[in-house]
Amino acid sequence: MNYLIEAADLAKTYPDGTPALRQASFSIQKGEFVAIMGPSGSGKSTLLHILGFLDPQTAGTYRFKGHTLHELSDDAVARVRNEDMGFVFQQFNLLPRETVLENVYLPLYYSEVPKPEWRARATQAVAQVGLLHRIDHEAYMLSGGEKQRVAIARALINKPELIFADEPTGNLDSASGLGVMDILATLHSAGHTVILITHDEDIARRAKRMLIIRDGVLVQDTSLSPL
Numbered sequence: 001m002n003y004l005i006e007a008a009d010l011a012k013t014y015p016d017g018t019p020a021l022r023q024a025s026f027s028i029q030k031g032e033f034v035a036i037m038g039p040s041g042s043g044k045s046t047l048l049h050i051l052g053f054l055d056p057q058t059a060g061t062y063r064f065k066g067h068t069l070h071e072l073s074d075d076a077v078a079r080v081r082n083e084d085m086g087f088v089f090q091q092f093n094l095l096p097r098e099t100v101l102e103n104v105y106l107p108l109y110y111s112e113v114p115k116p117e118w119r120a121r122a123t124q125a126v127a128q129v130g131l132l133h134r135i136d137h138e139a140y141m142l143s144g145g146e147k148q149r150v151a152i153a154r155a156l157i158n159k160p161e162l163i164f165a166d167e168p169t170g171n172l173d174s175a176s177g178l179g180v181m182d183i184l185a186t187l188h189s190a191g192h193t194v195i196l197i198t199h200d201e202d203i204a205r206r207a208k209r210m211l212i213i214r215d216g217v218l219v220q221d222t223s224l225s226p227l
């Protein structure tokens with residue numbers, strides 16, 4: 001089986017002794033749409049940091065496309081994070097005084113995409129999230145839902161295989177949140193692998209598979225059928 005993600009007996013204890021993650025073993029294939037769900041403090045962000053090569057585990061093994069963090073050089077890790085993974089966060093993390101286009105360009109500064117191609121690429125990503133009419137607006141002028149759509153376009157700019165969305169609807173009203181979830185579902189249908197982190201079961205149910213984490217332990221791994 002060709003897995004994108006393989007996690008075996010993952011655990012993470014922070015330097016202050018907090019056992020944030022105690023046991024998680026699972027694999028994710030290319031093209032899946034998986035929700036990682038659990039209450040606040042259960043270890044979801046800790047797990048996301050391991051899966052996104054942001055922070056290593058303290059026990060167990062994690063492979064992304066067959067590679068562990070330790071066997072890759074710093075440059076190779078940066079390339080994997082920039083080209084194979086896209087990140088969407090609850091707080092959007094946009095530059096408020098820059099335009100939508102400039103915000104979406106950001107990952108390109110660290111890529112090998114030639115500059116003459118940037119505009120066409122960014123325009124395509126902005127079109128994918130339905131925001132072409134806002135492309136020259138500064139980010140601070142946008143609604144929360146629009147900001148999150150810009151963040152998704154930025155995550156898509158390098159055409160990553162995998163998109164991590166960490167509580168992407170956490171700062172949005174329910175209508176905007178549904179719009180963001182519709183975009184993530186469309187990206188999954190188009191072939192992207194999507195990993196969604198949420199404490200909200202209704203949001204998690206939009207995925208095809210739900211991993212439930214409690215007190216740092218992966219306690220359930222369920223396939224979801226459409227409601």
Ligand code: ADP
Pocket residue numbers: 014015016018019020021038039040041042043044045046047
């Ligand atoms: P969640 O994302 O589900 O809210 P977290 O992974 O953020 O959970 O946190 C899991 C546990 O680890 C919590 O008890 C939290 O307080 C603790 N924790 C998170 N980050 C750190 C850190 N950098 N140092 C020490 N403890 C941490």
